[in-house]
Amino acid sequence: MLSLTMDKYWERKSLEEMNSEEWERLCDGCAKCCLHKLEDEDTGELYYAAVACKLLNLKSCQCSNYSNRFQTVPDCLKIRLDNPVVFTMLPESCAYRRIYEGKSLEPWHPLISKTDQSVHAHGISILGKAFSEDEIIPEEYEDYLITFEEK
Numbered sequence: 504m505l506s507l508t509m510d511k512y513w514e515r516k517s518l519e520e521m522n523s524e525e526w527e528r529l530c531d532g533c534a535k536c537c538l539h540k541l542e543d544e545d546t547g548e549l550y551y552a553a554v555a556c557k558l559l560n561l562k563s564c565q566c567s568n569y570s571n572r573f574q575t576v577p578d579c580l581k582i583r584l585d586n587p588v589v590f591t592m593l594p595e596s597c598a599y600r601r602i603y604e605g606k607s608l609e610p611w612h613p614l615i616s617k618t619d620q621s622v623h624a625h626g627i628s629i630l631g632k633a634f635s636e637d638e639i640i641p642e643e644y645e646d647y648l649i650t651f652e653e654k
């Protein structure tokens with residue numbers, strides 16, 4: 504018996520070639536990009552703080568106002584091909600960054616695992632690891648630096 508083969512569009516299409524639905528499905532829902540970032544003024548290196556944007560639902564790792572996110576949060580990262588520097592600001596596990604860098608998706612990515620929960624089950628997302636910016640003052644973000652072991 505023959506089974507249908509899932510169209511692994513991320514393997515045959517570049518980011519430029521993806522349509523809007525394919526582009527959106529590429530997000531693994533880790534919410535790391537929704538964490539505040541601090542930059543080392545000497546080296547330019549970025550560090551993540553375990554302090555999330557106020558619009559992030561910390562229980563689901565979903566944005567609570569995704570369609571209006573740029574109006575509501577001007578600092579929300581715009582992942583666009585005409586702004587290549589944004590890919591360096593994304594975590595190394597981010598699917599957009601990985602495809603941009605010519606890498607494949609990891610087994611825990613929902614497009615591979617077929618479940619949105621795998622990103623949480625494998626500890627890739629920030630579920631249970633972050634506070635809301637409503638709880639922490641900016642002067643204390645430095646006390647909440649977080650690193651990600653996975654690549």
Ligand code: SF4
Pocket residue numbers: 529530531532533534535536537593594596597598599
């Ligand atoms: S870091 Fe990348 S994969 Fe994770 S939520 Fe942000 S855009 Fe999606």
Ligand code: SF4
Pocket residue numbers: 536537538556557558559560565566567568569572573576578579580
């Ligand atoms: S506006 Fe939404 S997508 Fe943007 S950083 Fe905040 S929670 Fe994340």
